[in-house]
Amino acid sequence: MTSLDQLQEGATATLISVDGQPTLRRRLMEMGLLPGTPLQLIRRLDLGGVLELEVRRSRLSLRHAEAMHLHVAAT
Amino acid sequence: MRTTTASSTPTIVIAGNPNTGKSTVFNQLTGGRAKIGNYPGITVERSSGRIILPGGRMATIEDSPGTYSLASRSNEELLALESIAGIDPMPRADLVIVTVDASQLSRNLYLVLQIVELRVPVIVALNMTDTLLESGQQIDVDCLQRELGVPVVPMMARRGRGLGDLVRVIDQVLQTPAMALPGWRWEPSPGPLMDDIHDVAAVVPDSWHQGCEDRRRSLALWALLSADAEHHLAGVPQALLQQATQRRQSAETAGRDLDREIIEGRYRWIDSCVSRCLQEDPRRVSMTDRVDRVLLHPGLGLALFVLMMTVVFQALFTGADPIIGLIEEGVARVGQAAGAALGPGLFGEFVVNGVIDGVGAFVVFLPQILMLFLFIGLMEDSGYMARVAVLMDRVMKSMGLHGRAFVPMLSGFACAVPAIMATRTMERRRDRLLTMMALPLMTCSARLPVYGLLIAAMVPPSQEGGFAQGLLMAFMYLFGTAMALIVAWVMSKTMLRGSYIPLVIEMPPYRLPHWPSVSRMVMRRVSDFMKTAGTIILIGSIIIWALLTFPRDTALQAPFEQRQQQIERQLESASSPELRSPLEDQLDALQRERASAMTRQSYAGRLGHAIEPLIEPLGFDWKIGVGIISAFAAREVFVSTMGVVFGVGEDVDEESEDLRSKIWADKWPDGRRVFTPLVCLSLMVFFALACQCMSTLAVVRRETGGWGWPAFMFGYMTILAWAASFLVFQTGRLFGFA
Numbered sequence: 148m149t150s151l152d153q154l155q156e157g158a159t160a161t162l163i164s165v166d167g168q169p170t171l172r173r174r175l176m177e178m179g180l181l182p183g184t185p186l187q188l189i190r191r192l193d194l195g196g197v198l199e200l201e202v203r204r205s206r207l208s209l210r211h212a213e214a215m216h217l218h219v220a221a222t
Numbered sequence: 223m224r225t226t227t228a229s230s231t232p233t234i235v236i237a238g239n240p241n242t243g244k245s246t247v248f249n250q251l252t253g254g255r256a257k258i259g260n261y262p263g264i265t266v267e268r269s270s271g272r273i274i275l276p277g278g279r280m281a282t283i284e285d286s287p288g289t290y291s292l293a294s295r296s297n298e299e300l301l302a303l304e305s306i307a308g309i310d311p312m313p314r315a316d317l318v319i320v321t322v323d324a325s326q327l328s329r330n331l332y333l334v335l336q337i338v339e340l341r342v343p344v345i346v347a348l349n350m351t352d353t354l355l356e357s358g359q360q361i362d363v364d365c366l367q368r369e370l371g372v373p374v375v376p377m378m379a380r381r382g383r384g385l386g387d388l389v390r391v392i393d394q395v396l397q398t399p400a401m402a403l404p405g406w407r408w409e410p411s412p413g414p415l416m417d418d419i420h421d422v423a424a425v426v427p428d429s430w431h432q433g434c435e436d437r438r439r440s441l442a443l444w445a446l447l448s449a450d451a452e453h454h455l456a457g458v459p460q461a462l463l464q465q466a467t468q469r470r471q472s473a474e475t476a477g478r479d480l481d482r483e484i485i486e487g488r489y490r491w492i493d494s495c496v497s498r499c500l501q502e503d504p505r506r507v508s509m510t511d512r513v514d515r516v517l518l519h520p521g522l523g524l525a526l527f528v529l530m531m532t533v534v535f536q537a538l539f540t541g542a543d544p545i546i547g548l549i550e551e552g553v554a555r556v557g558q559a560a561g562a563a564l565g566p567g568l569f570g571e572f573v574v575n576g577v578i579d580g581v582g583a584f585v586v587f588l589p590q591i592l593m594l595f596l597f598i599g600l601m602e603d604s605g606y607m608a609r610v611a612v613l614m615d616r617v618m619k620s621m622g623l624h625g626r627a628f629v630p631m632l633s634g635f636a637c638a639v640p641a642i643m644a645t646r647t648m649e650r651r652r653d654r655l656l657t658m659m660a661l662p663l664m665t666c667s668a669r670l671p672v673y674g675l676l677i678a679a680m681v682p683p684s685q686e687g688g689f690a691q692g693l694l695m696a697f698m699y700l701f702g703t704a705m706a707l708i709v710a711w712v713m714s715k716t717m718l719r720g721s722y723i724p725l726v727i728e729m730p731p732y733r734l735p736h737w738p739s740v741s742r743m744v745m746r747r748v749s750d751f752m753k754t755a756g757t758i759i760l761i762g763s764i765i766i767w768a769l770l771t772f773p774r775d776t777a778l779q780a781p782f783e784q785r786q787q788q789i790e791r792q793l794e795s796a797s798s799p800e801l802r803s804p805l806e807d808q809l810d811a812l813q814r815e816r817a818s819a820m821t822r823q824s825y826a827g828r829l830g831h832a833i834e835p836l837i838e839p840l841g842f843d844w845k846i847g848v849g850i851i852s853a854f855a856a857r858e859v860f861v862s863t864m865g866v867v868f869g870v871g872e873d874v875d876e877e878s879e880d881l882r883s884k885i886w887a888d889k890w891p892d893g894r895r896v897f898t899p900l901v902c903l904s905l906m907v908f909f910a911l912a913c914q915c916m917s918t919l920a921v922v923r924r925e926t927g928g929w930g931w932p933a934f935m936f937g938y939m940t941i942l943a944w945a946a947s948f949l950v951f952q953t954g955r956l957f958g959f960a
Contacts, residue, residue, distance in 0.1 A: 196616035206729035
């Protein structure tokens with residue numbers, strides 16, 4: 148298990164757990180980032196300090212600091 | 223459940239996730255004739271319109287803020303619940319249309335479920351069905367309709383497809399609401415969560431649940447997800463929030479994860495529904511993917527971003543110039559014609575210099591507003607704006623600003639007025655305020671003539687400006703930008719701290735901009751500016767004109783009158799052009815002298831004298847004081863006011879040699895020169911920081927909905943400007959540059 152920000156570009160993974168501040172956690176889960184959900188890291192936008200991922204057919208961008216709270220298992 | 227009688231006008235609310243075509247559906251249903259207002263007590267735009275149903279019946283349609291969930295952590299997010307659930311003061315909806323992006327079904331259904339739970343009739347507008355094929359998906363609409371228990375209408379709103387079906391279904395549902403009221407879809411099984419819901423449901427106020435059990439439970443569920451010790455939600459009964467918070471805490475103590483139980487419960491239902499109604503091919507590379515490989519490429523993407531922003535900036539900064547020139551010329555012509563028609567006298571002067579110039583003062587902003595909003599509309603509608611926010615997030619966040627503040631801040635280099643209007647692209651009030659407060663420090667184009675005049679005045683009139691002058695101009699730009707960013711940073715750490723909002727931005731698929739939507743948005747902004755800010759600017763211009771015109775001291779004018787008549791008599795008797803031309807020159811000079819004397823004794827002139835003690839420590843005399851006061855109409859007016867005060871005439875620009883030599887020769891009563899290089903620098907610093915622009919204040923008033931923030935802006939900028947100029951002038955003096 149590793150955190151989302153450790154993934155390589157293009158890697159797929161399954162979400163294991165979400166932690167962090169309750170507001171962030173709730174928002175992430177409401178957008179469909181629930182344990183067991185498959186996802187893919189599309190690209191790192193390092194200049195913006197942001198990661199782009201695909202989950203449930205939509206593209207989301209998260210800051211590195213937030214991606215650390217998403218724990219995943221690579222698939 | 224309220225039933226609608228044929229006599230009352232039913233209310234329809236449109237809801238949906240962001241980027242699902244909610245406003246397109248709204249605009250098409252209302253035929254683009256929407257009334258724009260604000261939500262009560264908060265400056266979030268609210269549109270409403272009317273629709274005529276097949277039977278000839280009318281219905282009101284209300285837009286609601288785009289959202290992924292009804293759960294709220296801020297008062298702005300609360301608006302979605304209030305307008306959809308019809309909580310006081312919002313009207314109770316007879317029907318809610320939820321726009322759904324068909325290619326992102328499961329995430330969109332999360333909102334649909336919450337609305338269905340509220341027991342309000344729902345129609346799902348399954349939009350963007352054209353993208354389904356491209357993304358390799360297929361939806362069985364009948365199946366979805368069965369599972370959800372509400373009517374589902376497939377649509378391609380941008381092309382106007384499905385609209386007729388939607389209107390027909392709206393009519394049916396308004397007549398038979400039961401067909402769109404399936405009751406709860408996901409139901410927690412009996413157990414601790416059900417107990418929590420019942421417990422909190424007991425404190426949901428009557429005015430919220432309106433006697434409906436489903437609604438009562440769904441609002442309890444809402445409170446369980448929204449309650450939070452840190453967040454204050456205005457308008458939500460304290461008892462409800464307390465009860466929910468308490469339940470959350472005891473759940474946590476018992477080792478339960480309430481958020482996950484609720485959200486996962488809903489998604490489990492959604493996933494099983496989707497698995498029955500949606501067929502997916504293995505993923506294909508979409509158009510968006512191909513575009514993003516270029517636009518978000520580490521090197522190339524950045525280069526294209528810089529290029530695009532340069533185009534936007536250039537268009538605002540120089541591209542608008544010819545049109546602005548035409549407008550100014552047009553205003554001048556209208557003024558001349560009116561002046562000729564009305565003849566000399568106070569009334570004519572009022573119409574020409576007060577009213578017509580005042581109208582010109584705000585019409586002149588239209589080209590830039592039009593252009594900026596055209597660009598913003600294209601960027602928003604195509605999906606690029608979300609990428610800009612992401613690309614700029616790190617830089618802007620370090621200053622406490624939102625990533626989306628980038629375009630407004632950049633536009634600030636051209637003009638703060640459209641830039642402040644552009645802060646609307648940010649959702650949070652705190653982000654908008656912060657950007658608005660820092661923005662006017664960016665070096666706008668109206669400061670350029672002032673800097674030009676003052677930089678030129680630093681060297682003797684015979685000398686040409688050199689490299690150092692160019693460098694100084696560049697420095698002023700840098701100075702303004704740095705101050706704007708510092709102010710933003712300081713305010714973000716103090717008065718506008720705001721809670722940390724995680725950046726979870728959806729990157730919408732790229733789409734070709736929908737011209738009707740973009741142009742409608744642009745026109746709305748323009749007319750909004752004309753109606754609200756325009757009035758204030760017009761009144762302000764008239765006041766400043768009056769300050770510069772009154773009182774009309776007849777004793778002072780008499781000698782000028784006499785000499786004028788003298789010259790005119792000589793002119794009449796003069797026959798040859800050689801004799802006439804020196805006389806005409808004399809007449810011109812006399813008129814300039816008279817204007818100068820009039821301005822000096824006007825209220826503005828007296829005000830300049832009155833504030834002299836205040837600005838003397840900055841190195842300014844009363845004439846500069848008059849300039850500063852008149853520049854409140856617009857910064858560049860400083861140049862023409864100097865022209866009038868120095869008797870050069872008002873039709874001067876910053877390159878006028880005449881004005882330059884007059885300024886160079888200007889002396890204090892004790893014989894020291896007024897405009898020393900140090901004073902010029904101090905005055906430039908003052909202009910860089912002071913809020914010398916009533917139009918900026920007028921738009922801030924419009925955007926914040928009161929005079930409080932514009933007053934604060936004026937206050938802090940004036941104090942900052944005074945202090946900085948003081949520092950520059952006094953330090954300079956210490957080092958012997960007097």
